[in-house]
Amino acid sequence: MYNNSYGSNFSEGIWGGIKSSFRQGSALTRLIYINIGVFIIIKLIAVVITLTGGKNVDAMLLPYMGVPALPENLLHTPWTIITYMFTQFGFIHLLFNMLWLYWFGSIFLNYFSGSKLTGVYLLGGISGAIVYIAAYAIFPAFEVERFYSWAIGASASVMAIVFAVCTYLPNHKIYVFLIGPVKLIHLAIFTAVIDLISIPSGNAGGHIAHLGGAVFGYLFTLSMRRNFDLTGGLMSLLDKLGKLFSKPKKKMHVKYKKKVSDMNDIEYNEYKKQKDNRINDILDKISKHGYESLTKEEKEILFKSKN
Structure with a gap:
């Protein structure tokens, strides 16, 4: 588990x-x-x-x-x-x-x-x-x-x-x-x-x-x-x-051309916030539907976040 x-x-x-x-x-x-x-x-x-x-x-x-x-x-x-x-x-x-x-x-x-x-x-x-x-x-x-x-x-x-x-x-x-x-x-x-x-x-x-x-x-x-x-x-x-009364969330795919090491403070903070939000969405999905409900991309994101 x-x-x-x-x-x-x-x-x-x-x-x-x-x-x-x-x-x-x-x-x-x-x-x-x-x-x-x-x-x-x-x-x-x-x-x-x-x-x-x-x-x-x-x-x-x-x-x-x-x-x-x-x-x-x-x-x-x-x-x-x-x-x-x-x-x-x-x-x-x-x-x-x-x-x-x-x-x-x-x-x-x-x-x-x-x-x-x-x-x-x-x-x-x-x-x-x-x-x-x-x-x-x-x-x-x-x-x-x-x-x-x-x-x-x-x-x-x-x-x-x-x-x-x-x-x-x-x-x-x-x-x-x-x-x-x-x-x-x-x-x-x-x-x-x-x-x-x-x-x-x-x-x-x-x-x-x-x-x-x-x-x-x-x-x-x-x-x-x-x-x-x-x-x-x-x-x-x-x-x-819940799905009936809630607005559908748009899936967020964030790509950065810059390396993390090249970002200024504002860019890094935005990158970190979006990354944390993405991980939290994945964890919510696990709590509701189980780990096996994740896509291959979501599993990769979660794996990389733990390393």
């Missing part, structure tokens, strides 16, 4: 560096950036609402981001089945979800592609939402609560990634503070049991959604072992939509 990494370039400033790292970074980087970006935007809107005399900001904003327990309400806010998995209650909620996403997402990318990581995140979140809505519709304990409840958080999506990794590498050990080495399968079982027994103690909907995400992560790995990708259909659809 071909693997390479390029650091972000912050020479154009912080904002330029963030855009560069988002564009050139992995699927894991993009998911974390989106979660942080949504959190910051919501908090800035909350500041404006507060300063203009508004009260109970959470009640004004979050229901339009969170997935409702009542299916009829979901018909009025269908986008929430996606937005809820990128929205957090507070900083601690965001911090712990992003730490788990980073730790297990990094392991995931050692064995699966970035597109599969995105697919598991999205479909794990959707599975969590479906199980949450179904549980509130079925169980009598929620017969009143279902009319005004909604859920937010990346936890179901993160749990899908955690369980995909733990199912794929059940005997892999990680070191847990004050405990020592723990097998991933034991960590997965412990996490699922904690969610299950925590349902009566509060945040029942959240714990139920976590279990829905965990089930999808488990099924994803089982399907991959049978050479079937549960995320394939979704990612193919997203890829087609």
Whole structure:
């Protein structure tokens, strides 16, 4: 498997560096950036609402981001089945979800592609939402609560990634503070049991959604072992939509009559920028379609860049 990494370039400033790292970074980087970006935007809107005399900001904003327990309400806010998995209650909620996403997402990318990581995140979140809505519709304990409840958080999506990794590498050990080495399968079982027994103690909907995400992560790995990708259909659809709404990029072929040693500073900087952009395009193509999708010319460019 071909693997390479390029650091972000912050020479154009912080904002330029963030855009560069988002564009050139992995699927894991993009998911974390989106979660942080949504959190910051919501908090800035909350500041404006507060300063203009508004009260109970959470009640004004979050229901339009969170997935409702009542299916009829979901018909009025269908986008929430996606937005809820990128929205957090507070900083601690965001911090712990992003730490788990980073730790297990990094392991995931050692064995699966970035597109599969995105697919598991999205479909794990959707599975969590479906199980949450179904549980509130079925169980009598929620017969009143279902009319005004909604859920937010990346936890179901993160749990899908955690369980995909733990199912794929059940005997892999990680070191847990004050405990020592723990097998991933034991960590997965412990996490699922904690969610299950925590349902009566509060945040029942959240714990139920976590279990829905965990089930999808488990099924994803089982399907991959049978050479079937549960995320394939979704990612193919997203890829087609991306091509539909994006402007086609012109392929850039740059030839220089001058030798590099004969270029002045301005010419060299332009040459270096175009060369880096070409390599980044090739790396993006590898992450989406694999190394074998490269043309002979692209393979030669990549080979020369490593020497």
